[in-house]
Amino acid sequence: MQRHPMYDDDTETVRDQLRRFVAEEIEPNGEAWEEAGEFPLELFRKAGAAGLLGLGFDEEYGGAGGGILYYCLAREELARGGFAGVRVGLMVHGIGLPPVLALGPDEMKKRVAPAVLAGEKLICLAISEPEAGSDVANIKTVAKRDGDHYVLNGQKMFISNGMRADYYTVAVRTGGPGMEGLSLLLVEKGTEGFEQTPLMKSGWWTSDTATLYFNDCRVPAENLIGEENAGFRGIMNNFNLERLGIAATIVGSTKCIFEETKHYASERQTFGKHLREHQVVRHKITDIAMRIQAMEAMLDSAIWRALQGDKAIPEIALLKAFAATEHEKCAADAVQIFGGAGIIRGSKVERAFRESKILSIGGGSTEVMKDLASRQLGI
Ligand SMILES: Cc1cc2nc3c(=O)[nH]c(=O)nc-3n(C[C@H](O)[C@H](O)[C@H](O)COP(=O)(O)OP(=O)(O)OC[C@H]3O[C@@H](n4cnc5c(N)ncnc54)[C@H](O)[C@@H]3O)c2cc1C
Incomplete structure (x- = not known):
């Protein structure tokens, strides 16, 4: 099904490239890197060479262009791979670099941005x-x-x-x-x-x-x-971008949870049936699909508004709060469907559940997001 009309052949080509990068560079090593607590710096250089770090950043400073739509696309697809620690580490420049490019002197932009977007500096x-x-x-x-x-x-x-x-x-x-x-x-x-x-x-x-x-x-x-x-305004503008990026990340992560759970429920049998044949289980998975639809619609609407030049501050705050809250429920339901296998370390669902809480805290907590939105909406 066509998502929002702003996704076209070009975005889908980039989406495919991102999926390939995840499949070839992250998936085979992600679990071992998690246990080791670190991924190699070489991955930054590979991501830079593939143009992934530059998505959403101006070509003038070494970026791949595409603006906010591609910024979010990169985060959604990396998160879909299910290795959040790698995705976070790789994409921190997405919050560190924008203030330099928005406000910094030209000399600083030229010195810092190309090296960062090439993955040579962090x-x-x-x-x-x-x-x-x-x-x-x-x-x-x-x-x-x-x-x-x-x-x-x-x-x-x-x-x-x-x-x-x-x-x-x-x-x-x-x-x-x-x-x-x-x-x-x-x-x-x-x-x-x-x-x-x-x-x-x-x-x-x-x-x-x-x-x-x-x-x-x-x-x-x-x-x-x-x-x-005059730094506060720059900090706030950057938070707005970060929150949109986090929401895109949550959409990707929830899709990962959905796919993992659907697959597991089609394989695992209890009482002579596949798990998905039990209506209660099927409805839980359907609820995850329903939440993804709602998150995606809010995300795409916010991206679209941002592309029209609207800061959409209350909408992005509510999107971030909503997506983080719903993601927590999806991760908890997914673990429930996995049963004991969802508790044992090493599955994407176990990790997503353990890591879901940070999404309600980092980049502006759910309470603070609601407070911000309520003030903006005059509530
Ligand atoms: C893994 C991780 C990575 C991070 N990365 C970065 C980073 O790269 N750079 C960076 O600068 N920061 C980073 N942060 C910090 C993050 O942005 C903060 O944790 C977040 O803003 C919340 O601040 P706090 O932890 O001090 O909680 P507090 O501000 O102490 O809040 C504690 C609790 O009180 C609630 N609360 C606070 N004020 C109100 C209020 N007015 N009304 C109702 N409830 C309220 C909050 O919602 C929260 O539940 C990171 C945090 C984590 C955990």
Whole structure:
């Protein structure tokens, strides 16, 4: 069945390429990488060479073009492969790079973007802090101007690719309290006074997550991304993009759950019948299909609006909240259908269930999304 008319022969060609990349490069190794807690850096270079990292980014800076539609397509198809940790790790540039391209000076864009999109360098986004997750305006990491440098002091928390990145797009306080005093700075790995330690997680094992420490860390003033004290708007615009990307990811992941569960229920027999022949089981799988339809419709509507130049802030917030909540239900139902096999490590369904919670927290929690949407809708 035709999805939305914006998906055409070109998008389907790219979709096929993405599926091939997943089948050839990720599927054969994903399980072993999960257990090892890391995937090789070489995968970035392969993804860069295949044009995958550049999807949605301007050709002028080494991207493959296609805008927001291709940005989302890449995330949906990678997630469909069922190895979320690999997908997250590989695509962190999708949140770290856009502020550089939207607000950074030309020299910075040319220096950073082509290397990142080729998979030769890694960039990440460092907004969250121990006391500022949902409450972004409460950021405490200070960047004090000293001659032609900023001197950074503070901590960042839960930063994806925080151990392996070369570039860090960091939110800092350059002015007074609240949202008006925030700026974005590009910090490079190896800068004196900048350290990282790893964090262990319940899921996404192959994606590294870190705490960052800045102790009198001197960063050149020309590494400012955008204008001083005007960082909050850039952060919020980036969140909107991130949330749309997360929603696309959730659609892909839910499709993976659906396919795995449908297959299992067609193979496994109880009481002399295949599982899917029990109406209760069949309806559970049908409910997953129903939720996918709803998520897809909301996602495509949001992408379409974004393509028309509408920021669609409340729609994207509600999409992210809805998709994450429904994904959790789908993952739980899928494990129920797998029975004991859904609890034992090593299946895509077991991993999706274990990793479903983060989707309701990262990039703006469900509660915060509803709060944002309610304010925007005047509720
Ligand atoms: C695996 C992982 C990867 C991450 N990657 C990154 C990254 O790359 N870069 C980055 O900057 N951050 C990253 N984060 C951080 C993530 O964005 C935050 O965890 C998220 O924004 C929530 O912040 P918090 O954890 O501090 O929770 P808190 O803000 O402390 O919230 C705790 C709970 O309270 C609820 N809550 C808070 N405020 C309200 C309110 N006003 N009304 C109702 N309920 C409320 C929340 O919904 C949540 O349920 C990552 C997190 C994880 C777990």
